[in-house]
Amino acid sequence: MTQLDSLTQLVEQLQRLPGIGAKSAQRLAFHFLKNPRDEVERLCDALREVKDKVAYCSVCSNITDVDPCYYCTSPSRNRRVICVVEEPHNVTAVEKTREFNGVYHVLMGALSPLQGVGPDDLKIRGLLERVGNGEVDEVILATNPNVEGEATAIYLAKLLKPLGVRVTRIAMGVPVGSDLEYADEVTMHKAMEGRREV
Amino acid sequence: MPQFTSEALVLRTYRLGEADRIVVFLTSDRGKKRGVAKGARKTRSRFVGALEPLTHVQVSYYEREHRDLVRVNDVEMLRSPWSALDPDALTYVGYFAELIDEWAPEADPNERLYRLGASVIEAMVVGTPTERLARYFEYWLLRLQGVYPSVLACHGCGADLQDDGARLSARDALFLCPGCLGGSQGPALSPASIAFLREAARARPSSLGDLSWSVRVGRELEAAHRVLITTHLEKELKSMRVLKELRH
Ligand SMILES: [Zn+2]
Ligand SMILES: [Zn+2]
Numbered sequence: 001m002t003q004l005d006s007l008t009q010l011v012e013q014l015q016r017l018p019g020i021g022a023k024s025a026q027r028l029a030f031h032f033l034k035n036p037r038d039e040v041e042r043l044c045d046a047l048r049e050v051k052d053k054v055a056y057c058s059v060c061s062n063i064t065d066v067d068p069c070y071y072c073t074s075p076s077r078n079r080r081v082i083c084v085v086e087e088p089h090n091v092t093a094v095e096k097t098r099e100f101n102g103v104y105h106v107l108m109g110a111l112s113p114l115q116g117v118g119p120d121d122l123k124i125r126g127l128l129e130r131v132g133n134g135e136v137d138e139v140i141l142a143t144n145p146n147v148e149g150e151a152t153a154i155y156l157a158k159l160l161k162p163l164g165v166r167v168t169r170i171a172m173g174v175p176v177g178s179d180l181e182y183a184d185e186v187t188m189h190k191a192m193e194g195r196r197e198v
Numbered sequence: 199m200p201q202f203t204s205e206a207l208v209l210r211t212y213r214l215g216e217a218d219r220i221v222v223f224l225t226s227d228r229g230k231k232r233g234v235a236k237g238a239r240k241t242r243s244r245f246v247g248a249l250e251p252l253t254h255v256q257v258s259y260y261e262r263e264h265r266d267l268v269r270v271n272d273v274e275m276l277r278s279p280w281s282a283l284d285p286d287a288l289t290y291v292g293y294f295a296e297l298i299d300e301w302a303p304e305a306d307p308n309e310r311l312y313r314l315g316a317s318v319i320e321a322m323v324v325g326t327p328t329e330r331l332a333r334y335f336e337y338w339l340l341r342l343q344g345v346y347p348s349v350l351a352c353h354g355c356g357a358d359l360q361d362d363g364a365r366l367s368a369r370d371a372l373f374l375c376p377g378c379l380g381g382s383q384g385p386a387l388s389p390a391s392i393a394f395l396r397e398a399a400r401a402r403p404s405s406l407g408d409l410s411w412s413v414r415v416g417r418e419l420e421a422a423h424r425v426l427i428t429t430h431l432e433k434e435l436k437s438m439r440v441l442k443e444l445r446h
Contacts, residue, residue, distance in 0.1 A: 018213075019213075019215050019216045021215060111289070111440065111444070112292065112440070113289070113290075113291075113292035113293050113296070113436065113437030113440040113441060114210055114251060114292035114295065114296055114436065114437055115436065116436030116437070116439065116440060117440065118439065118440040118443035118444065119443055119444060120443060146250055147250045147251060147252075147279065147280070147288050147291050147292070148292075150280070150288050151288040151289045151291075154285045154286070154288065154289070155289070155444060182244060184247040184248060184275045184278075185275060185278065185281075186247055186275065186278045186280040186281060187247055189280075189281065190280075
């Protein structure tokens, strides 16, 4: 392999990353080329470490470095309430509120007929097992507020309700700090539907 | 850069970079287009709700010389499948969109296909039961392509298929009466299914709730249409496979 071949290789690999186009890949490649060796090595180590040490929790499928994860084992969390999200980073979003004290279940995606993602491709069976044990009072469906997330929530509700658990869906509506003028009819409708007493 | 404004159906979107989306949409007047919607992945983008599959929109876009991708300037939601009354409808949205996408040629106007899609969204919103809407949609989609076999008479002997029902000869994509079937085996349609199709030929999608229907009719039509669609597209649609999984 010539020197330029290895540079081409690097550009190709970087281009596979989400959100990175040909130009950004080239810019990054030259950045690594110019950077001190130890800095690049730290990045390589971090990448290797993440693959070695970070795994998925065998209970909730969240990412974790101990199995079961912190949320699933913490005595201060209420295990009778499960919040269902699509991806591990959605857990972080819910945690930011500091309002939720239950546990999680990460589906690892949403039903997507267009992308060929069906129920067998998601962590649904594990959720049903957790709820089926009778130790859960409420399942909060916090899948994304788009067609795929909503279809997933509807599908899960159908499976969960017969198990005798309370199934709720997070509210949808107008984003804080925006203007009603810019809300489309669906958003406005959902906001009205989810209104509450003040 | 010439700008166009037309009504359209959003078929699908792909992520592009950090904040943008590529949108595939079927316009009422200029066929299927692909365009870049800048900032469409930001929560506060004015596009965000209008780019869900099968949303009926008014879109304005610029065509750029020597570029396949148009530039989407504005998208306004006219009708959204989110307003569907039947909760199952959202599961089918991707399927309908994929079927239209497969059959809509790029930049070749197909107003009837566009109108079929728009009427299906409208039917969802007024609460048409999703399963019969799906069978109706498949039937009309194949008819518009000129590939739906005749449901009037047996292709072999001319017998009225309403009498004893029909079987789809998968090899030649034709309906035959039980007598003419010979050795070939394919999905069967009972007289009730034939009756539904004949009525669907005249019905508006929003009135499908009034047509006679049974679980059996639904299953028969689904099986026959799957064979027809797979034969004509020469592949099984991803969304079709997922819908099948969702029901078992
Ligand atoms: Zn866990
Ligand atoms: Zn015959």
